Amino acid sequence: DTAVSQTPKYLVTQMGNDKSIKCEQNLGHDTMYWYKQDSKKFLKIMFSYNNKELIINETVPNRFSPKSPDKAHLNLHINSLELGDSAVYFCASSPRDRAYNEQFFGPGTRLTVL
Amino acid sequence: KNEVEQSPQNLTAQEGEFITINCSYSVGISALHWLQQHPGGGIVSLFMLSSGKKKHGRLIATINIQEKHSSLHITASHPRDSAVYICAVTQGGSEKLVFGKGTKLTVNP
Numbered sequence: 001d002t003a004v005s006q007t008p009k010y011l012v013t014q015m016g017n018d019k020s021i022k023c024e025q026n027l028g029h030d031t032m033y034w035y036k037q038d039s040k041k042f043l044k045i046m047f048s049y050n051n052k053e054l055i056i057n058e059t060v061p062n063r064f065s066p067k068s069p070d071k072a073h074l075n076l077h078i079n080s081l082e083l084g085d086s087a088v089y090f091c092a093s094s095p096r097d098r099a100y101n102e103q104f105f106g107p108g109t110r111l112t113v114l
Numbered sequence: 115k116n117e118v119e120q121s122p123q124n125l126t127a128q129e130g131e132f133i134t135i136n137c138s139y140s141v142g143i144s145a146l147h148w149l150q151q152h153p154g155g156g157i158v159s160l161f162m163l164s165s166g167k168k169k170h171g172r173l174i175a176t177i178n179i180q181e182k183h184s185s186l187h188i189t190a191s192h193p194r195d196s197a198v199y200i201c202a203v204t205q206g207g208s209e210k211l212v213f214g215k216g217t218k219l220t221v222n223p
Contacts, residue, residue: 048210050209
């Protein structure tokens with residue numbers, strides 16, 4: 001049983017294109033996240049949604065737009081892709097309780113912009 | 115300077131050795147996390163702790179809130195422990211995780 005799933009696993013595209021990455025969790029969690037891991041393997045939060053509501057929005061170009069149709073899904077749409085967007089993008093989810101927010105990560109999506 | 119600092123950056127050990135990875139942080143936190151990233155890329159949460167010590171199998175995590183420091187210990191290390199270990203903190207009052215840059219551990223047979 002997959003807890004947090006992401007599609008696609010690999011995405012290769014040309015500069016200037018628009019692409020989406022999908023994330024789904026079947027853990028019943030209220031909070032979902034998008035993280036970016038750069039070429040130096042450094043993880044950084046991009047967005048967090050709680051029950052379809054945006055609660056964290058880090059300094060991310062507005063070419064990146066998260067969308068949460070329901071609390072089990074958090075998709076990431078990227079417009080006008082740039083070379084610097086090449087990275088691994090991880091989705092994660094956690095229970096809402098602030099005292100206990102262990103995070104469960106998806107397998108990652110490796111985005112390569114040519 | 116990053117809010118979460120880990121040391122060492124790289125660590126090579128022989129099978130069976132006792133390993134310690136350190137993490138220091140400079141912000142107020144509600145919890146500290148140790149994560150493991152496998153060579154294949156997947157990330158797994160090992161521990162989440164806000165005080166004291168936790169043990170799971172050969173892994174032990176400790177935290178000293180006053181000193182803003184945590185350690186991850188691996189006893190009787192094994193080549194399958196080879197991975198990147200990442201320290202992260204949940205900043206007080208938010209669900210935001212701030213990550214260290216990771217420690218790459220290689221355990222040779």
